[in-house]
Amino acid sequence: MIEIDNLSVIFHANHRLVRAVEGVSLSIAARESFGLVGESGSGKSTILRAVCGLAPITGGQIRIAGEPVLTPRGRAFSRRVQMVFQDPYASLHPRHTIDRVLSEPLAIHGIGDTDRKVMRALEDVGLPTSFRFRYPHQLSGGQRQRVAIARALMLEPAVLLLDEPTSALDASVQAETLNLLSRLREERGLTFLMVSHDLAVIDHMCDRILVMQHGRAVEELDRADLVNVTMKTDYARSLFNASADRML
C-alpha cells in the first residue's frame, strides 16, 4: 500500500543543507501497521510529511497503492491518506471552532450529513459533543490531540499516517485511542504508518518496526525481535534497554 524507495529529504535553511532523511526504504502492505521509532530529530516526522507532500522529495520515490504520488497531492490523495500531526496545537486553526475543524474536510469534498458525522467523530474519540463549539485553546493538550485524530478520520481514509498520536494523552485516553485505532483498522481495513517513541505502544500496535537514527534507517525489526530482544544493532538495543528499564 505504501512503498518508499531510497527516499532522501534535504532542507535548505540559512545557506545550510539539512539532510533530514538519507536513503530510507520501506514497504507496507495493505492492512499492515508499520512503526517508525528512533532518535529525536532522526527524520521520522519528515518521512510522514514527505508522503503527504509537506516535505520535499529530494531523491527516491514514494508510491501509494502502486502509483507514484503526484505533486501537488490532490483531492483523491487526501481521501485516501490522512495524517495526524505530532503537534496538535499547531495543526488546529486557532480561530476555528472544533465544529468547523471537523466539518471543513466534509465541505471541501462535498460530503453531506455533516452534523451527524461530526457528533459521531467526537463520540468515537471520547469527547463530549458539547465541545463542538469550543476553540482549540479552550481544550487541554490531550483533548486537542483527540480532535486532531477525529479530523483525520472524517474522510474515512484507507491509510493513516500517525505521528506520535498518543504521546500527549494520559494512560486511559491513550488506551481508548489505541483501541479505537485498532478497531477501525480491523473494521475498515486501514493501513497505518505510525511514529512513537514509546516502544510498548509500538509493540502493541505494529507488525514491523523501522529504527532510525540521524536521518538513516538503522534496523528493521518485527514484533518477535522486540519481544525476544533479538535486535542486531547496538542502537536498537540501547533504545530497548532504556525503555525496558521503565517496566517497573
Add this chain to the structure above:
Amino acid sequence: MTLLSVRNLRVSFDTEAGLVEAVRGVSFDLGRERLGIVGESGSGKTMTGRSVLRLIRPPGKIEADAMHFDGADLMAASEAEMRALRGRRMAMVMQDPKYSLNPVMNVGAQLTEGLRQRDRLSAGDARRKAIDALEAVQIRDPERVLSAYPHELSGGMGQRVMIAMMLIPSPDLLIADEPTSALDVTVQAEVLSILDGLVRDRGMGLIFISHDLRLVARFCDRVLVMYKGRVVEELAARDLMQARHPYTQGLLNCLPRIGGSRGPLPGLDRNAEWAR
C-alpha cells in the same frame, strides 16, 4: 524547607457554554524536590502549573486561600513583581513547546535574549552559553539549531530548546509540563538526569507534570494524582505502582506492555464519587 506552598487553589473559566471549573481546591507544598503531577487529560494539571506563575488568560480566574513562593505572596504580587519572578526565579516548560516559542525569531536570538539584557553578557559569551545549553540537552548540531526557526525543528528538538531556554537563568522553581513527551527514551534519560542534577546539587524545586506513570514513579520523589480538578491521592513516587486509589490503579492498568496481549487495552471505569 518549603519553597512553594499552595492552599485551596481554584481556576475557573466563564465560557458561553457555562462555567468550567478546571481546578477545584488543590493544596500542596513543594520543597527542593521532584514533585510529580499525574492524572488524566483535562484533569487540571497544566492549569495548576500555570496558576503558580499566574499565567491564566482571561476569562480564566485564579483564586486561592494562599499561594507563597519563597516568601513572596503570589496572590498579592503586582503584575510587575510577577514578571520579575518569572524566568529568573520560576520558569515553566510549556506543554506545546513549538507554540510557545516565538515563530519569527530564530532559536539563538530567543536563547540569548535574557542573557544579553538581564545578565549583560557579550554576544559571544551569550552564544557560547546557548551552545552549551543545547549540547547539554543532546542537540546534535547546536550551531545549526541556533540559526533555525521553530518550524525547522523536530518535535523533540523544540521540547529540548524550550528546556534549555528555561534552565539558562537557573530558576529556583521549574514547572515542567510534559517536558519529555516527544523524546526518545535515550535522550529522555539525559534530560531527566540534568533536571535531577539541578534538584540535587542546586536545590531547585521541580514540578514534573506528566501522564507517564512509570516515568514519574521512577523519577520523582512525591506524586499528586489529579482527577477532575482535584487531588485524589498523594503518595511517595516509589509507591505509585502500588497505588491504592482505584483511579490511579485504573490508569496503571491501561498501559500497554512490550510482549503484552494485543487485544483491547483495559479502559478506566470512572466513578462519580472520585470527583467529590
